[in-house]
Amino acid sequence: MTGSWLRNGDATTDAPLRLFCFPHAGGGGGFFRPWRALLPPQIEVCPVILPGREARIEETPYTRMTDLIDALCEGLAPYLVRPYALFGHSTGAAVAYEVARRFDGDPLRAPRRLLVSGRRAPHLAARRRAFADLNDAVFLQAVVQLGGIPEEVLRHRELVRMFLPGLRADFAVNETYRPAEGPPLTCPVAAFTGEQDPEVTPLEMSLWNRTTEGPFRMTVYEGNHFYLKDLPGPLRADLAAELDEDVRQAAA
Template sequence: MPDAWVQRPAEETGAPVRMFCFAHAGGGRGFFAPWRAALLPDVEVCPVVLPGRETRLRERPLTRVEDVVDRVCEVLPDHLDRPFALFGHSMGSVLAHETARALHGAGLGTPLGLFVSGRRAPHLPARRPPLHLLAEDAFVTEVARLGGTPHNILREPGLLRLFLPTLRADFELNETYRPLPGADLPCPVSAFVGADDPEAAPEELAGWRETTTHGFSLRVFHGDHFYLKGTPEELFAALRADLRRFGAHAAAPQPTGREGITP
């Protein structure tokens, strides 16, 4: 059943795995649109759309991770009728991570695995001062430098005025985040990063191994913070391979401690 938060395909896909995708600051379902056909028939891609963008443009954006997670966990159980995974890029990584923890902690469902991309591990300190506190001109300059916001929005004053509150709210959400209370994930975690990402280095992504009591892997791709734009075939191959591994992992006897972590 459709809802504002979860964008499911219009027709049943029959894919064996459903992957819920959380975008970067300012991003939404459009970022993952090219993925949907590319990952079928193996994976049904379902973007999670936050208030303040796309079909929810007139809604007030949220500025705290816990508020997003609470709302997502109210609606997501209606879509957990098959094995599922969570994917997040940049800001979306912490939303996917905390959603996975909240679902499991509440007994609502445990993902086959978690994919995190382009963001340092939750327990690591930020490498720069927060951007959401900057004056408008400086904030727009820094957002443009990151490259994830369409140039037509940044260059058109009318569009920018419309979009800026959501963008600033997303940066506040990401920059004020601290790990929420709860246990480590009882599922594998795969971390991805671009080799030239100015926002997250491979060693910072490696810290995600501390968030799971099960398997961990790290892959470095060619590109910058938005190495995953469009239809990145190397990334898709990695997603498919890891989902097969996650499925086998879920069917096998589970480890009871940190010995399940792989380098």
């Protein structure tokens, strides 16, 4: 894959802390770009662009987590020499976790913190049927029911043709993902979830505490799987507070 994992100009400021953000299945970096104006300027929000969407729409998306993480970590490594944290939502939470595992313990590139949202702890088995092998019509209706795309989008066939391969690939990544055995992370982990999320219960979210030897914190918000859309005030304040220690240490 030759495309850039970041948009031109990202990860170039002198902000003390970079926050690399990984989207839900089928999502793009645009989901996180509004966060730049909402989080403190000491935090540079860096949305990650996966193959098969946005500026990389013509690239073949990955369908296996190991292949994705190998390429992603190689591409991001030059940007990880400055202090950074990772945020992932839904499938992106698993991606962020695997990036954290890859660099945890690296004296130059270890993450300061992992923030996960809207996904069951990685060691838990799936509790819903697989979507990746459904025919297109059934697959798209299932994603609509999850709240992943508005139903009216399905009327735009050319748009569907463009985003469907990346969406299917992301579901394949998620549904075939099995974390390898390994030690827990050493960095702090914070988990965030919507109380009415049909994909994960607060209890299942709380089991992310097993992924780290460091501090763990969980916060539950009113809302469904996309409780975080547009970065509502309570989540905005909690993210800023969660990252404040990392910002202060990085700026010292």
